[in-house]
Each structure stands twice: as C-alpha cells, then as structure tokens.
Amino acid sequence: MMLMEFDKAGAEWVIVAYLANDRRMIDIIQSGKSPHVVTAHFITGAPEDLITKEDKIVNKATDPDTIEELRRTGCPEVFEAAYKFLPRSMSCRQAGKKSNHGLNYAMRFRRFALENEIDESEAKTMVELYNNEAYPRIPKWQESIRHELRHNDRTLYNLFGSKVRLLDEWGDDLFNAAYSYKPQSTIGEMVNQAICDLYEDRSPECLLADLLTQTHDSATLQYPTHDFVQMAQFAIKFGLGYMNPTLTANGHDFIVATDMKVGLNWGTMKEVKLTRNVVALAAELEKVYKSIQ
Numbered sequence: 001m002m003l004m005e006f007d008k009a010g011a012e013w014v015i016v017a018y019l020a021n022d023r024r025m026i027d028i029i030q031s032g033k034s035p036h037v038v039t040a041h042f043i044t045g046a047p048e049d050l051i052t053k054e055d056k057i058v059n060k061a062t063d064p065d066t067i068e069e070l071r072r073t074g075c076p077e078v079f080e081a082a083y084k085f086l087p088r089s090m091s092c093r094q095a096g097k098k099s100n101h102g103l104n105y106a107m108r109f110r111r112f113a114l115e116n117e118i119d120e121s122e123a124k125t126m127v128e129l130y131n132n133e134a135y136p137r138i139p140k141w142q143e144s145i146r147h148e149l150r151h152n153d154r155t156l157y158n159l160f161g162s163k164v165r166l167l168d169e170w171g172d173d174l175f176n177a178a179y180s181y182k183p184q185s186t187i188g189e190m191v192n193q194a195i196c197d198l199y200e201d202r203s204p205e206c207l208l209a210d211l212l213t214q215t216h217d218s219a220t221l222q223y224p225t226h227d228f229v230q231m232a233q234f235a236i237k238f239g240l241g242y243m244n245p246t247l248t249a250n251g252h253d254f255i256v257a258t259d260m261k262v263g264l265n266w267g268t269m270k271e272v273k274l275t276r277n278v279v280a281l282a283a284e285l286e287k288v289y290k291s292i293q
Contacts (some may be wrong), residue, residue: 002225002289004209005261005269006194006239007218008187010035014256015159015183016104018249020141024134026252040096042134043126045084051092054078058091062117067091084133085125089118099130105179106142106172145178158185159247160193186247187217190256194242195219201242205234219243225289232282235260239274268292 013035017025028038033048040051057074061067067088071078078086087095098116103126107115113123131139148156155165156178164181168174191214198206208230213220221238223231243258262285263269270288275281 001210001222002231002285003212003220003261003263003265003269004223004231004235005218005220006243007259007261008190008243009257009259010100011187011190011217011256012183013100013104014254015186015247015249016138016141018247018252018254019182020135020137021250021252022135022137022141025137029254034093035100036093036097038096039100039130039134040092043085043095043099043129044087044092046078046081046086046092050075050077051096055091055093058094060094061091062089064088085129087118087126088122090116095126099126099134103127103130104138104183105176106139142175142179145182146175149174149178156181158182158189159249160186160189162189184216187256190245190247191217191219191243193245194238197242198238201237203237205230206237209234209238228282228286228289229278231285232278235274235281235285236276236278240276262288264289264292 013025014029016022017029024042025035028035037048037051037055040046041048044051046054054071054075057070058067061070067090078092085095086092090098098112102112102115107127109124109127110120112118112127113120116123145156149166153165154167155163157163158181162185164185166174166177166181168177195211195214198209198211209221209223211219211221223234225231239258239260244255246253246255248254258274259271260274261269261271270292272281272284272288
C-alpha cells in the first residue's frame with residue numbers, strides 16, 4: 001500500500017484573489033509564477049530573480065546579523081539599489097510568503113510580529129506594504145465583507161452557496177471570522193464534496209482507494225501498489241477531477257490546483273506532478289515507489 005495525499009495548493013490565497021477581484025493577484029495565478037516571489041517583489045521593490053537568488057543564500061536564517069553577513073558575501077547586489085524594504089530577520093521571499101499567509105484577513109502588525117517572531121517595526125512595514133503597495137484591493141474586499149454583514153442580516157455565502165450567520169459582538173473578532181469564512185469554508189466544502197464523489201464512484205480504480213484523513217484543504221488515502229496504471233487512473237479522476245471543481249467569483253471561472261504527494265509513510269512522502277497522461281503518471285508513481293522501498 002502507498003499513501004497518496006491530495007492537497008489544494010495555496011488555496012486560500014487563490015480564492016481571496018478572485019473574491020477580491022484583484023487583477024494583480026489573478027495575473028500571478030494565471031502566469032504560474034510563485035506568489036511568494038512576486039509578493040516579495042512588490043513589498044521590497046527588488047527584482048524577482050534577485051529575490052530567488054537571495055532566498056537560496058539566506059535560506060531559513062532569522063538572526064539579523066547572520067542574514068546581513070550572508071547577503072554581503074553571497075548576494076551583495078541587494079545593497080546596491082535603494083529598494084523600498086529589506087527585511088532584517090528573513091529572506092525577501094520569506095517576507096512575501098509570510099505576508100501571503102497572514103495578511104489577507106486584516107491581521108494587525110502586532111499579532112503579525114508575535115506570530116512570526118519579528119520586531120513590531122518590521123511587521124508594521126510589511127503589513128503596510130502588503131495592503132497599500134502589493135494588493136490594495138484586499139482592504140477594499142474586507143470593506144465589502146463588512147458591508148455585506150451590515151446589509152444582509154449578518155449572513156455570508158461561500159462559493160458553493162452555503163451560508164453562515166455570524167452573531168458575535170460587532171467588532172474585530174466578528175470581522176475576522178467573516179473575512180476568513182468564504183475562502184476557508186469553500187476549501188473545506190471542496191474537499192468534502194470530492195470525498196463524497198469518490199464514495200459514490202463504483203469504478204474499479206476508485207473502489208481500491210481507502211480514505212485515511214481529511215484535513216481542511218487535503219485528503220490522504222492509501223492505495224495498493226500491484227497496478228500503477230490503475231493507481232494513475234485513480235489519481236487523475238480524484239486529483240484532477242473531483243478535487244478540482246470549477247468555481248465562479250466576480251465573473252471569473254477558475255480552478256484551485258491540486259498537488260499530490262505519495263509515499264510509504266509520512267517520512268517518505270514525495271511530490272508527483274499530476275498529469276492526464278496515464279502512462280507517464282503510472283511510470284512516475286512506480287519510480288517513486290521503488291525509490292522509497
């Protein structure tokens with residue numbers, strides 16, 4: 001048996017992009033570029049190729065003195081131009097990544113500093129640049145959510161039409177729950193619906209799949225390894241079919257991509273790119289299986 005994990009790649013960021021109708025975010029998604037690199041470009045002003053190079057050199061370092069030394073020895077060009085912002089306690093790409101993960105739901109700079117273990121002054125700069133320079137449509141989308149609460153009896157609908165009525169005290173806690181409801185509930189419902197579709201599918205390749213866990217934006221199953229072509233057929237039907245429903249927001253039809261990892265246990269999981277080419281996918285699955293035995 002081999003574990004197969006199907007994960008929605010950057011799902012919340014993608015859904016927020018279309019909910020906010022942010023042209024810049026949508027362009028990044030459609031271009032296939034790394035959102036973390038492009039966001040880092042917008043908040044620092046540094047070129048994307050330099051951001052990628054600097055990230056490899058700084059890696060996961062967090063000590064400001066260590067980071068400065070790594071930059072001066074391995075990437076001195078970051079100091080040769082007057083960029084808008086150069087994070088002291090992480091690489092530029094890490095700054096973009098942490099901003100993408102934390103700032104779409106109106107997180108304040110003090111909490112952002114606490115969660116990422118950085119100085120408040122640095123956190124404040126990142127929050128302001130993300131909202132004002134990188135994606136100025138995000139604060140406007142948050143405002144539209146507050147308007148929807150006010151004028152729709154505190155009721156919100158996700159992209160599947162499921163609704164929630166939020167009755168907490170009017171204020172930041174209520175708003176924060178509201179901002180996250182549509183993207184997060186859409187993702188959860190997307191994965192749950194995929195599992196229901198799999199349960200109803202009585203085809204030979206789907207009957208062999210055994211669901212183990214569903215964790216918000218991912219589903220993990222186990223699958224026998226006696227027939228890799230059949231395994232590939234299942235991966236295509238579930239990963240590129242049931243897990244990828246077409247969503248609609250602000251006149252845009254879109255799909256949130258699904259990533260797949262396989263392995264004999266959690267420690268051996270390796271990413272395998274999903275493709276509709278059954279033969280190629282079967283060969284890659286068999287190759288990974290043999291490499292981790």
